[in-house]
Amino acid sequence: MVGFPREVHAGWLTQLLTYPGRLDVSLHVEPIDASTAASRLKKQLARLESGRRHTAEHGRLSDPHVEAATEDAYDLSSRVARGEGKLFRVGLYLTIHAASEKSLTDEVAAVRSLCASLLLDAKHTTYRSLQGWVSTLPLGLDLIGLRRTFDTTALAAAFPFTSPDLPAPDPASAAAPAGVLYGYNIGSQGLVHWDQFGVGMHNHNSVVLGRSGAGKSYLVKLELLRSLYRGVEIAVIDPEDEYARLAAAVGGTYVHLGATGVRLNPFDLPIQTRADGRRTAPKDALVRRSLFLHTVISVLLGAELEAAERAALDQAIASTYENAGITADTRTWTRPSPTLVSLRDELAHAGETGDTAAAELAARLHPFVDGSFKQLFDGPSSVTPEGHLIVFSLRDLPEELKAIGTLLVLDALWRRVSNPAIRRQRLVVVDEAWLLMRERSGAEFLLRMAKASRRHWAGLKIITQDESDLLSTQLGLAVVANAATQILLRQAPQAIDEVTRAFNLSAGERAFLLSADRGQGLLSAGTQRVAFQSIASPTEHYLVTSSPAELAAYGDTADADDSSGFVDLGFGDET
Structure with a gap:
């Protein structure tokens, strides 16, 4: 010059x-x-x-x-x-x-x-x-x-020389960028690659926020499909059957909670199978399971338990396991686990002896044992999910059971993730996480999982369109703070102030999120932020779109299921 x-x-x-x-x-x-x-x-x-x-x-x-x-x-x-x-x-x-x-x-x-x-x-x-x-x-x-x-x-x-592109892990390397392709950079027209399992990442968690119709599920399904190419094992909690066609295309496992015969028993102890075939469990597995049952009952009833109720519930849980022959002796842990009806009977028996808190809990558990909502708890677990892609559908569950269904699925997935015998990259996706975040006990469980995932080479991806449930509480903000990768899509004007404060957005970033088109978003990773537009090939678009008009044009029948609660995907033995 x-x-x-x-x-x-x-x-x-x-x-x-x-x-x-x-x-x-x-x-x-x-x-x-x-x-x-x-x-x-x-x-x-x-x-x-x-x-x-x-x-x-x-x-x-x-x-x-x-x-x-x-x-x-x-x-x-x-x-x-x-x-x-x-x-x-x-x-x-x-x-x-x-x-x-x-x-x-x-x-x-x-x-x-x-x-x-x-x-x-x-x-x-x-x-x-x-x-x-x-x-x-x-x-x-x-x-x-x-x-x-x-x-x-x-x-x-002339400084700083800020580039709209994300920095390469090794600027001196000429190798192809690692990670997943999110789309092209709106500022530079370059490609946006990001690896949330990168060596320098503080954790492997991520959060995706955006208003309804902003393209959250579309973007996440693209990311999951491209992560499968890299050998990442993925589990998805799907509230609206949006992942059925993707699971069918890649030979994944699809489980319909709420269908006849599909059950998850919260009393199951976390027994793990080692590489040599031996079955083991942590020494404090029974204590941890008892504490988890407190969370289950709180989410199930939709309210925090009083001190008297917690005491009565704790005693009833211990009696329920003892009656099933399960004690502190680890040799008894392989025996059949009790069910929710056993716990209700113990509470009812304690109520007959004058414990009013136990009697009240037994009455409140009636709909989930003998009433309209018993299909998820009326027997031992019938689901042992396996495979490179596992999708749990919550569409057939009543609204009153979706929060507890999400919690039970996360518990089942955590047993698989925390199994020390199997070490591989795993990603757990919670779509519409507000279903669980609105319950304090559920939010606490999600936060504990977010903090512990990194130790097991796993990442937790949280997707929600209701930012208030995530950003208006200390637990929700803690979940966001434990996500090293944050993706913001178009925001509603009513929520933009809260999002701006939580993510410390600049005036330009705020204006971008208010006017972003469908599929456009802001990828934030530490101090690096980049605006991108998601892109998909025609085949990928066919697998991930949820537009009713396009699905009708495709004549989609991939989400038709049989009475067993499992979809026959036609890709070998794995269903």
Whole structure:
């Protein structure tokens, strides 16, 4: 660059970094010591002033460029003399890459036009192309030596060199980016890859927030499909049967909770099978299961238990296990587990002896044991999910049971994730997490799972359209804080203030989320943020779309299930 504008704004060179082609930008900065700066400014002022006087003595019109340069030189000299700034020699060089000579000519013309719009005068390094190329390599060598004097303010306006693209894990590596393709960068038209299982990540959790229709499930299904290519084992809690067609395409396991014969027994102890075939369990498995049952009953009843109720429930749980032959002796833990009806009977028996809290709990458990909501608890567990993709559908569950269904599924998945005999990357997806977050006990369980997932090489992905349930409570904010990857899609005006405070959004990011199109979002990972547009191939779009009009056009029948609660996917033995 041989010509620069007189006035610039902060970050004015950023447009060079957002150029959609391959362009290397090199800025060489060399400080000038104070004595040399003062001497050169004095000589420059003398030349400019003598030129002005010579022009005035001969009655000629003054040159506006000389007048402006003289004013700037006086201002700069006074600031340097007062110690308010320093001088630097700055060289700016660009290297343009292309696949052929013709395309290179087009790229050069485009870059020179961009420079002209910034009032930069770009010239070819004629006969010095090698020196120019070396000067733009990350070597710190300036073989061109074509410098322009900048003061501190002018140099600061060129920094920071912020790029809209996410930094590569190893900037010196020429390898393909790792992770999952989310889409293309809205700012630079580059591709956005992100690996939430990366080595430098504090945890592998993520959270996806957006209003209804913003494209949350579409984006997550794309991410899951591309994660399967990388060998990640995935489990999904699906409230609306949106993942059935994806599971069918990849030969996944699909379980319909609420269908006849599909049950999850919360009394099952976490027995794990080791690599040598032996069945083991943690030494405190019975205690932990008893504590988990307190959470189950709280979510089931939709209210926090009083102290008397918790005491009665704790005693009834212990009696229920003892009556089933399960004690502190680990050899008894492989015996058949009791069920919810056994707990209700123990509470009812305690109520007959005068314990009013136990009698009240027994009465409140009646709908889930003998009433309309018993299908999920009226027997031992009938589901042992296995496979590279496991989807639990909650659509057939009544609204009153969706929260407890989510909790029981998370518990079953956590047993699989925490099995030390099997170590692999796992991702647990909770769609519409507000179903569980609105219950304090459920939110506490989700938070404990978010904190412990990293130790088992697992990530928890939370998706919700109701930001208030996630951001209005301390537990919800803690869940967000334990997510190293955060994705924000279009937000409603009523929720944008809360989202802005929680994620510390700038004014530009706030405006972007209010006007983002479907599929556009903001990927936040630590200090890095990038705006992206999700993209999918036609085949991927067919598998992940949930548009009723498109599904009707496809004649979709993939979510038809039989009475067993399992979908026959037609991909081998795994169903």
